[in-house]
Structure formats: structure tokens, C-alpha cells
Amino acid sequence: MKNFKYIILGAVLVLGSASCKKWLAVNADPDNPNNQSVQVQNRLPWIEHFYQYTAGVTNYRTSCQSGVYYTNSGNPNTFSTTWQCTNANSTTSYQTWFVEVSSNLVDMYNSAKKIGAYHYMAAADVFHALGYMEMLDLYGEMPYTQAGTGNPSPKPDDGKTIFNGCMAKLNEAISLLAKTQETGAPSLASGDLWSGGDLGKWTKMCWGLKARYMLKLSKKTDLYNADSILYCLSQGPQSNADNIVGPGFNNSTVTDYLYGDPVVTNGNFDYAAYGSSARISQYYYNLLTNMRGAGVIDPRMSKIVPAYMTGIQLDGSGKVASYTWTRSIGVDSYGPSARLVKGGATSIVTPVYAAANKNIKYTINDATDLANFIADQAAAGRPYTVNGNTVTVTYKAGSIYINSTNYVYAGDTVYVNLRSSAIATSGIPAQGQNDVNWYPSVDAFNAGAIASTGSFQVRPVSDQEILTYHEMNFIKAEVYMRKGDVANAYTAYTAAIQAHMDMMQAKLTSWAGTYGLTNPDMTPMNSGDVSAYISSTAVAPAGSLTMSDIMLQKYLAMGCSIENWNDMRRFNFSAGNVGSFGVVYPGYQRGPLFTGTAQLTGAGPTDVRYWMRRWALPPTYEINYNSVNTLALNPHATDPNIWSMPVWWDCATDDEYYGYLKK
Structure with missing residues (x-):
């Protein structure tokens, strides 16, 4: 009960004082609270909020797999860099x-x-579909028909059963x-944080989710139905006004009872x-700066790629008087990866602030590195001496x-981390809600x-x-392209980018x-730059x-989303062996720090088992x-190379899928 009261307190803080009485009246009988009497x-x-939480960790970790993010954190680095997938990523x-x-x-x-x-009831069905489809995407097989029944050891179901169950919901x-x-039933508006109880938007969300899920079947000639997907799209969102987003806030220090993270962000x-x-x-940076080899800077780049202050000059009171904004560059882990090869897969270092002058001595034995390092200091205008x-x-x-005294790390300030601050996490009491x-x-x-x-996507106040x-x-464009209707595909493609x-632009405004008063990356894009990009x-x-x-434009727009990894699996990543489409994700490949030979056992890119295709089940709960x-359903669930076994929708036939589940 302690935890439940804690959750409701957070709800009050989210919705404001005007709603306090409504949200505090959690149970029909407050003196005898129980799970059955909680008002819907x-x-x-809180279902909406906590779904955003589980989707958030999934979006982040799969974005490391799909090449959107690099991380120097050990466990997800096995997704972004070494591909030596670890079960420590599986539980959250x-x-x-x-x-x-x-x-x-x-x-x-x-x-x-x-x-x-x-x-x-409909909302419960929608979250059932959202969550269990995510579980299917990640793990392949999962307790489903017996989940939530009170059975402490539920039997798992195969991917086909889970998929069909979600569609039925x-x-x-x-x-x-x-x-x-019925008369007296609470309106959806009284409990809906996502769309204020707009039934039309909820209905369109259902149709849009059906289109998203039916697209997963693109490898299955017996089940993929382009016209059915197009029909679902015609009933789904028709403008940005129909978008379903979870709002993010920075107005509370209340944290989650399970993981201790802010509840409103x-x-x-x-x-x-x-x-x-x-x-x-x-990989992601290159798409923002050189899509199609055009050498055109995407106007979204400065809103997605973070910047930091360089060349700072302080005034007499120790305040910043002048500076230059310097945009981050991307961390390379798929190409030559020169920086990581020198320092190690997780070696990118986080910067600190010099409150006073700081002298650091670097010993550099390589003559070329020494000359380059000295040149870098001169270019940056830093005082230095050489002995x-x-x-x-x-x-x-x-x-x-x-x-650090390691010269290899000294230039890591160019890799600006994505970190943003919330009042619950910054550790700086004076930093207000609007910074x-x-x-x-x-x-x-x-x-x-x-x-x-x-x-843009990952600030505490960003929409999820x-x-x-x-x-x-983008789904419409792909479906039309598969049908050979390039004209309609092109119309949908340009509409998606716009x-x-x-x-x-609406959010930035x-x-x-x-x-935006302290952060230029939270102000609108130049409208002329947007128009120029569209016509470039x-x-x-x-x-x-x-x-x-x-x-690739969809990949750029989806960003921090599991859907990029789902799409990459459908096209076999950069294998180039799906239909006549060629290599859909050029440049996505194992890098020089790859060590995942036990997890990804395929002989080459056209081998299904060459790629990350699922997560291992959580080792404690399901193993x-x-x-x-x-193990009765999937005897290979504990095999090291379970990470490369396709899930049901990633297989062309049921025979292929069930063949993987045999001993």
C-alpha cells in the first residue's frame, strides 16, 4: 500500500492541484483499499506513464542496436559497438x-x-497490444495466455499466438x-493523459497500430496484404493533429518506486x-549531414545533435562572458572507428568543468600523435609547453x-553526450524547471x-x-513501393518528411x-532552411x-524508437537480399571492435544468424x-546465440520459425 500511495501522489503532481480531490479518491472505500476497488x-x-517507461528503455537499447546511438555504458555498449550481446540488457x-x-x-x-x-476496456486492450507486441519484438516467445492470471510459473506462448492475440485486442x-x-461510467477524458479522452484519436491509433503490426509480416507471402494495410492507414491518423504522444514534464521531484527515476519525464x-x-x-550523424551523398545539412540536425560551449571567456565575477556553440560529431563504431580502436569500446570520456586553471601533462611516445596533439592545442588556442x-x-x-592524462581521451569533448537535466536529477537545486x-x-x-x-526526442520535457x-x-510509402506504385510511394514519402x-517545428515553437531562452536548440528551425532541404x-x-x-528518411525521423530495429530486421539489415530493393541500410555493419562471435554465429551478412534479431529472455525470471x-517451448532459449534467432514475424514461413524451436 505504501507504494500505491506513492504512485497516486505522483499523479497529483502531474495533473495539478485542481485535480487533487479526484486523484486522491483512488478507492471506492478509502478505509479499506484493495486492488479491485481502484477507480479505472x-x-x-499510470498505465500510460509506466508504458512510456518500459517503451523508453526499449527504445533506447534497440536504438543502440540499430545504430542511432553509441554508449560508453558497458551493457548497452554490447549493442552499439561490440555486438557481444549480454543478458544484462534483457531484464528492464x-x-x-x-x-x-x-x-x-x-x-x-x-x-x-x-x-x-x-x-x-478499450484502453486496456490497446495497452495489451502495445506491450505484448513489444515483448514479441524483443523476446520472441513469452508468457501470454497465462500471463496476469496469478500463475507463478506461466507457460510461454509462441510468437504467432502473441501476434494474433494482439491484433484481436x-x-x-x-x-x-x-x-x-453506461450511465455513470467515468468519461475517458477523466483519466487519459495522452489525448484528453479524444475517442477519434484513440480509434485512429488502433487502426494505425494495426497497419504498423501488419507491416511486420512483409516477409510472409501468405499473410502480407498491402491493400489491408492501406485500408488501415486510411482509418488511422490523417494529420499531425492525430498524433498520440505521451507528454513530458519537468515540474516534480517525485521518483518511481521501482527504479527511482522521475515519474513525470x-x-x-x-x-x-x-x-x-x-x-x-x-551512422546517424551522416544521415543528418549527408543524406543521399548530397552534402546538405538537414535543418533537424541542430535540434537532434547536441552542442556545447567552447572558447569560454569568464568575466570578473566568474560568469560566462563569451563563447562559441560547437556541435557534436558522431561516434564511429561501424567504420574505421579510429578513436575507439585506440582507446577501447567504452572509452569515450565524459567532460568536466574547470572552475580554475587546470594543467594536465600528457606523455605521447608516438611522433605522429605528438605532432597532431600539439597542432590541436594550437588550433584551439590553449596555452601549452613541450618538453x-x-x-x-x-x-x-x-x-x-x-x-585525464591519457592524450587519446583529450579530444573527447567533441562527442557531446545527450544528457539533459530534470529538477529531480540535476543535483543542482538552483537550476529551475525551465532550464x-x-x-x-x-x-x-x-x-x-x-x-x-x-x-529533441530525449529531453525530460520531450513528447514521447x-x-x-x-x-x-512512411508505412504508406513502403507499401506502395512494394506494390510497384512509385508515384503514390513518392507522394507519401515527401508527405512523411514534411x-x-x-x-x-510545432514542438520547438x-x-x-x-x-529556448537558455537553449538555442529548443527554438524553431529556420523555415527557409526547411524549404531548401525539401527541394534539395x-x-x-x-x-x-x-x-x-x-x-533511411524513416530511420532518421523515428530516431529513438524500436521501430527502426524492427524495420532493419525486415530488410535483413544491410544484406541486400530482400526482393529487388538492394542494400536498404548501407554502411550498417560490424565494426573493428566486434567480439560477438558466440552470440551472432552466421557466416556472412546474408546468413540470418549474422545479425541481432531478438533479445535473450531475462535470466532470472524466465530462465x-x-x-x-x-525450455519446453524453445530448447535454445539459453543458447549463447539465441540473440540471432529470428522471431515469428521475422521468418518467411511458419516452418522456418518452428524449425528454430526444435531441439
Whole structure:
């Protein structure tokens, strides 16, 4: 009960004092609280919030797999860099889903059914589909039909069963949303944080999710149905006004009872930008700066790729008087990866702030490295002295620098981390709600020295994108391309790019008068730059559109999303062996720090087992405690190379899929 009171307190803080009485009245009988008497309108917003949490960790870790992010954190680095996948990545998505979301769905559905609150029954169905489809995407097989029944050792179901069950839930949700609720049933608006109870948007979300899920079947000639997907799209979101997003806030220090993270922030922030480990990859950076080899800087780049202050000069009171914004570069782990090869897979170092002049001595035995290092100091205008192979550099007060005597690390300030600050996490009490920049220390904050402006999707106040109009248009473009209708594919492709630009611009405009006062990356893009980009060769001209053009623009727009990894699996990553589409994700490949030979056992890119295609099941919950049931369905669940076994929708036939499940 202690934890449950804690959750409701957080809800009050989110929704404001005007709603306090409504949200405090959690149980029908407050003197005898129990799980069955929780009001459905009080349960739904916490299902929405905690779904964002489980989706956030999933989005972040799969974005490391798909090449959007690099991280120097050990476990997810096995996704972003070495591909030596570790089971330590497996638990959080599973735990947050089953403990914080799934455990509430049956109760909310049954409670809503008793009072004729059909729209809450529909909401339970939608979250059932969202969560269990995510579990299928990640793990392949999972307790499903026996999940949430109270059985401590539920039998898992295969991927086909889970997929069909999720689709059935969406169909029921559409029917329930069309019904008039019984008299006295609470309106959906009284508990819906995502869309204020807009039944039309919920219905469109259901159709959009059906389109997304049906697209997963693109390898299955017996099940893939282009016209059915197009019909679902015609019933789904028709403009950015139909987008479903989870709002993020920075107005509370209340933290989650399970993991201790802020309860009001964007779920992506809680993993990608809460700490200092994540950075933009070179692969993603190249798409923002050189899409289609056009050499055109995407206007979204400066809103997605973080910047930091360089050349800082302090005034007499120790405040920043002048500086230059310097944009991050990407961390290369797929190409030559020169920096990581020298220092190690996780060796990128987080900078600190110099409150006073700081001298660091570097010993550099390699003559070429020594000459290059000296040239770098001269170019940066830093004072330095040379004594043989020892270089002493002075980092002036106000500098953001790397506090290490290893010269290999000294230039790591160019890899700006994604970190953003919330009042619950910054550790700087004076940093207010409207300043979400990252300052490395209290001294840096007091001076006004910003070490990261953050990234569009992963700030605490960012919207968490659940289902968007631009995604629907990208799906439409792909489906038409598969049909050979290039003209309609092109129309959808350009509409998708414009929709994403418009969505970003609207959010940036809403931020400008508050967060934008201290953070230029939270102000609108130049409208002329947007128009110029749309008409540039970075966007494929009519008549030259390829599937790679569609999917790379989708990849860029989706960013921190599991859907990029899902799409890459459908196209076999960069193998180039799906249909006549060629290599859809050029440049995505194992890098020189690859060590995942035990996990990814395929002989080459066209071998299915060459790529990361699922996650291992959580070792404690489904292996240690439920191994008999788990291994009965998939005897390979504990094999080191389970990571390369395709899930059901990633197989062309049922025979292929069930063949993997044999001993």
C-alpha cells in the first residue's frame, strides 16, 4: 500500500492541484483499499506513464542496436559497438512491463466491464497490444495466455499466438470505442493523459497500430496484404493533429518506486539522457549531414545533435562572458572507428568543468600523435609547453575539458553526450524547471557553462511519440513501393518528411519562450532552411525514389524508437537480399571492435544468424524460475546465440520459425 500511495501522489503532481480531490479518491472505500476497488480513471494515467517507461528503455537499447546511438555504458555498449550481446540488457523492459503495466490491465478491464466503462476496456486492450507486441519484438516467445492470471510459473506462448492475440485486442478496442458508455461510467477524458479522452484519436491509433503490426509480416507471402494495410492507414491518423504522444514534464521531484527515476519525464529521457553515457552515432550523424551523398545539412540536425560551449571567456565575477556553440560529431563504431580502436569500446570520456586553471601533462611516445596533439592545442588556442615527448596543456578557468592524462581521451569533448537535466536529477537545486541544459557541476551552472544542449526526442520535457502521422506516411510509402506504385510511394514519402518537420517545428515553437531562452536548440528551425532541404537532392527527386530512400528518411525521423530495429530486421539489415530493393541500410555493419562471435554465429551478412534479431529472455525470471516451461517451448532459449534467432514475424514461413524451436 505504501507504494500505491506513492504512485497516486505522483499523479497529483502531474495533473495539478485542481485535480487533487479526484486523484486522491483512488478507492471506492478509502478505509479499506484493495486492488479491485481502484477507480479505472485513476489507474489509466499510470498505465500510460509506466508504458512510456518500459517503451523508453526499449527504445533506447534497440536504438543502440540499430545504430542511432553509441554508449560508453558497458551493457548497452554490447549493442552499439561490440555486438557481444549480454543478458544484462534483457531484464528492464520485461520487468517494467509485467510489474508496472501488464499487472494492471486485467483488473482495469474487468472493473470497467462491471460499470459499462467500455472506453476504459478499450484502453486496456490497446495497452495489451502495445506491450505484448513489444515483448514479441524483443523476446520472441513469452508468457501470454497465462500471463496476469496469478500463475507463478506461466507457460510461454509462441510468437504467432502473441501476434494474433494482439491484433484481436485492437479489433475489440475499435468496437468498444464505438459504443456509448453506461450511465455513470467515468468519461475517458477523466483519466487519459495522452489525448484528453479524444475517442477519434484513440480509434485512429488502433487502426494505425494495426497497419504498423501488419507491416511486420512483409516477409510472409501468405499473410502480407498491402491493400489491408492501406485500408488501415486510411482509418488511422490523417494529420499531425492525430498524433498520440505521451507528454513530458519537468515540474516534480517525485521518483518511481521501482527504479527511482522521475515519474513525470519522458520515458526516453529516463534512459537515453538521464546520464552521460549516450551519444549520437556516426551512422546517424551522416544521415543528418549527408543524406543521399548530397552534402546538405538537414535543418533537424541542430535540434537532434547536441552542442556545447567552447572558447569560454569568464568575466570578473566568474560568469560566462563569451563563447562559441560547437556541435557534436558522431561516434564511429561501424567504420574505421579510429578513436575507439585506440582507446577501447567504452572509452569515450565524459567532460568536466574547470572552475580554475587546470594543467594536465600528457606523455605521447608516438611522433605522429605528438605532432597532431600539439597542432590541436594550437588550433584551439590553449596555452601549452613541450618538453621532449611531454606536453603540458593549460585548460583555462571556464573550460569544458577531459580530466585525464591519457592524450587519446583529450579530444573527447567533441562527442557531446545527450544528457539533459530534470529538477529531480540535476543535483543542482538552483537550476529551475525551465532550464534543461546539462551543466557538469554546480560551478559550471553558476558560471553558465553548458556542456550539452540535449536532443529533441530525449529531453525530460520531450513528447514521447507513441504513434505519429509521419510514421503512417512512411508505412504508406513502403507499401506502395512494394506494390510497384512509385508515384503514390513518392507522394507519401515527401508527405512523411514534411509531417516530421512540421511536428518538430510545432514542438520547438512551443518551447521557444521558456526553454529556448537558455537553449538555442529548443527554438524553431529556420523555415527557409526547411524549404531548401525539401527541394534539395537530400530528398529523392520524383522518378528516382528507392526503398533505401524511404527507409533511411524513416530511420532518421523515428530516431529513438524500436521501430527502426524492427524495420532493419525486415530488410535483413544491410544484406541486400530482400526482393529487388538492394542494400536498404548501407554502411550498417560490424565494426573493428566486434567480439560477438558466440552470440551472432552466421557466416556472412546474408546468413540470418549474422545479425541481432531478438533479445535473450531475462535470466532470472524466465530462465532460473521458469526454465521448465521456457525450455519446453524453445530448447535454445539459453543458447549463447539465441540473440540471432529470428522471431515469428521475422521468418518467411511458419516452418522456418518452428524449425528454430526444435531441439
